Amino acid sequence: MRTFDYSPFYRATVGFDRVFDLLDSVVSQAGSNGYPPYNIERAGDNAYRIVMAVAGFSEAELNVTQKETELLVTGQTKQNGEDQKQYLYRGIAGRNFERRFQLAEHVKVAGAKLANGLLTIELQREIPEEKKPRAIQIEAEAAKALTH
Numbered sequence: 001m002r003t004f005d006y007s008p009f010y011r012a013t014v015g016f017d018r019v020f021d022l023l024d025s026v027v028s029q030a031g032s033n034g035y036p037p038y039n040i041e042r043a044g045d046n047a048y049r050i051v052m053a054v055a056g057f058s059e060a061e062l063n064v065t066q067k068e069t070e071l072l073v074t075g076q077t078k079q080n081g082e083d084q085k086q087y088l089y090r091g092i093a094g095r096n097f098e099r100r101f102q103l104a105e106h107v108k109v110a111g112a113k114l115a116n117g118l119l120t121i122e123l124q125r126e127i128p129e130e131k132k133p134r135a136i137q138i139e140a141e142a143a144k145a146l147t148h
Helices: 007-012 019-031
Strands: 037-043 049-053 062-066 069-076 095-102 107-115 117-124
Touching: 049 069, 062 107, 062 117, 069 117
Parallel strands: none
Antiparallel strands: 037 049, 049 117, 062 069, 069 095, 107 117
């Protein structure tokens, strides 16, 4: 895995520490194994959807957690004595996983559902009123009478 040295940028920037941390996390995830596969979709102007293929997992074995701007999706298979099957070929992966997503500011998880082996996580960007663009009214100054 290749590492990057961001120290020259730290000398010329102020307040961008989080950006470099995000770049580091993206680079480290690029080397992950790619399991489970997923799609990221735009569902509207301020709506997004992550769809993960989690065949073989039940709702109880999946966990979706948001902490600030990080979304963590984990799957823990319950290994009990009931699975005494002898597989000739096992193509459906049932291994534990942990997948992290960096979310933009003001993006919140609106819900999650599991259907037909797909975990769908609905995301919504909710920009606070004070952060939305607003028009500023320009008032014309009344012409001053030149009375001397």
